[in-house]
Amino acid sequence: MRPVRRGIxxxxxxxxxxxxxxxxxxxxxxxLGPEFARYAERRxxxxxxxxxxxxxxxxxxxxxxxxxxxGATGETEFDSPADAWYYGAAPSPAVPNVVLMETSLxxxxxxxxxLGATLVDPEQDYSxxxxxxxxxxxxxxxxxxxxxxxRSTLLSxxxxxxxxxxxxxxxxxxxGEDRDTVDPFYSGQSLFGFFTAAALAxxxxxxxxxxxxxxxxxxxxxxxxxxxxxxxxxxPLHLVDRIEVVDGGGRHGAGYLRAVRPVEEGxxxxxxxxxLDPVMPGSLGIEAVVQALQQWLLDTGxxxxxxxxxxxxxxxxxxxxxxxxxxxxxxxAMTLEVHVREVQRRPGRVRVIADASLWKPGLRIYELDGIAxxxxxxxxxxx
Numbered sequence: 558m559r560p561v562r563r564g565i566x567x568x569x570x571x572x573x574x575x576x577x578x579x580x581x582x583x584x585x586x587x588x589l590g591p592e593f594a595r596y597a598e599r600r601x602x603x604x605x606x607x608x609x610x611x612x613x614x615x616x617x618x619x620x621x622x623x624x625x626x627x628g629a630t631g632e633t634e635f636d637s638p639a640d641a642w643y644y645g646a647a648p649s650p651a652v653p654n655v656v657l658m659e660t661s662l663x664x665x666x667x668x669x670x671x672l673g674a675t676l677v678d679p680e681q682d683y684s685x686x687x688x689x690x691x692x693x694x695x696x697x698x699x700x701x702x703x704x705x706x707x708r709s710t711l712l713s714x715x716x717x718x719x720x721x722x723x724x725x726x727x728x729x730x731x732x733g734e735d736r737d738t739v740d741p742f743y744s745g746q747s748l749f750g751f752f753t754a755a756a757l758a759x760x761x762x763x764x765x766x767x768x769x770x771x772x773x774x775x776x777x778x779x780x781x782x783x784x785x786x787x788x789x790x791x792x793p794l795h796l797v798d799r800i801e802v803v804d805g806g807g808r809h810g811a812g813y814l815r816a817v818r819p820v821e822e823g824x825x826x827x828x829x830x831x832x833l834d835p836v837m838p839g840s841l842g843i844e845a846v847v848q849a850l851q852q853w854l855l856d857t858g859x860x861x862x863x864x865x866x867x868x869x870x871x872x873x874x875x876x877x878x879x880x881x882x883x884x885x886x887x888x889x890a891m892t893l894e895v896h897v898r899e900v901q902r903r904p905g906r907v908r909v910i911a912d913a914s915l916w917k918p919g920l921r922i923y924e925l926d927g928i929a930x931x932x933x934x935x936x937x938x939x940x
Contacts, residue, residue, distance in 0.1 A: 570616055571617065572614060576588040578610070581607075581832060583597050583832070585597070600682045600684060602684065604667065613633070615632075615671075616634055617630075618672075619631070621672075623676070626714065627712050628710070629668065631709045632707065633707045634732075635707070637656075637705060638702065646790065646793050647794050649867060649868040657743050660705055660707060660729065661692065664727060665709040665727050665749070666725075668709045669723040670685075674714065675721065684831075684834050685749060686836075688748045689747065689877075689878060690878055691745050691746060691747075691877040692745025693876070694874075695740060695744065695873065696939065704732035705730075708727065711723065712724040719752065720750050723749050724748045725748075726745075727746070728743070729741050763882075763924055764921055769921050771892065771916065772808070772894055773894070781803055782801070785798070785799050786798055786849070787855075788868065796841065797816045797893075798816075800852055801815045802853065809896055809912075811897040811898060811899065811900075815892065816849050817891070818893075820884055826838060826841060835885070837884035839878070842884065842893070843876075843878065846915070847928065850909050853930075854909055859900060859909070859932070863907070864934065866933065868931065868933075869933055872939065874908075874910060875927050876926075880923055883922065888917045890918065891916065891917055897911045898910050903940060904938070905934035905937030906931060907931070907932055
């Protein structure tokens with residue numbers, strides 16, 4: 558494909574915004590080549606659509622299609638406009654965690670898909686699912702009006718019956734930063750799976766198919782406070798209406814939260830993630846947990862020493878996740894629980910770190926370690 562000039566950096570792109578937008582809702586050929594044209598009207602791996610597509614263009618791929626053992630790299634860019642929808646919807650002046658996760662994960666999956674992960678059996682229809690990963694924000698950054706530059710490295714590929722698994726490492730920089738001398742502001746690694754419909758139908762959650770109760774269900778009669786969530790999240794990022802709080806509860810005796818969110822076929826994210834294969838992004842489930850923790854900080858008075866508190870993604874805290882299932886349009890509800898581990902304070906800042914799980918009806922499907930929320934005084938020094 559002939560390079561075209563796109564974006565504020567002025568560099569040459571090998572796959573531009575139009576090709577990726579087309580791939581999101583139909584024909585994959587312009588973005589990935591003629592081998593993928595057969596998937597135009599079939600369930601297949603696609604980038605998210607609309608505002609959930611957080612990769613703008615592919616700038617370079619160092620690797621050969623069909624060589625999947627590891628070592629290939631890809632570079633992408635994403636422009637984060639100052640008026641992007643998520644700035645107005647998030648309870649924060651900074652970019653929310655969901656954007657950091659999605660822009661890195663989407664960049665990595667494009668590399669593996671481009672290299673031909675599903676071409677090992679080109680007649681099969683494959684769905685993409687993220688399985689696990691870990692990521693860390695290393696420093697607070699202002700992303701409004703900036704271009705995020707992503708670099709992904711394929712670590713491994715494993716071909717199984719009905720599935721192809723790929724591991725990646727990734728890192729993010731801002732435009733203008735020298736990637737050879739400046740450390741990334743965000744980095745992590747993750748495992749993806751490309752699954753046939755039969756393989757997806759055999760998912761058994763995190764507990765080998767057992768229906769495991771949450772902590773509060775195991776303790777009937779436990780005193781609970783019900784708190785309305787009012788963190789400032791709005792529109793598409795208002796994910797939790799109320800939480801149940803057990804003061805001093807949970808596995809660590811530091812506090813426990815539970816919330817139930819209705820799931821409806823008309824929820825905005827199903828139309829954007831993914832075309833012909835609707836599923837709630839795991840990153841939005843994580844965002845719902847973050848909002849519950851943000852409300853807990855407000856409700857418990859942990860932010861009382863801050864005159865003008867605002868929420869940010871905590872820097873220097875590694876988040877680890879495991880997904881063994883998805884929230885689908887017909888599920889009706891998702892339930893999350895949070896076990897507070899500790900509260901940390903520094904001048905002008907307070908953060909809470911926790912463990913969490915998320916259920917679809919009958920199955921526990923997400924497990925989170927190091928999930929955190931932080932409030933800071935406006936203008937406070939970095940943590």
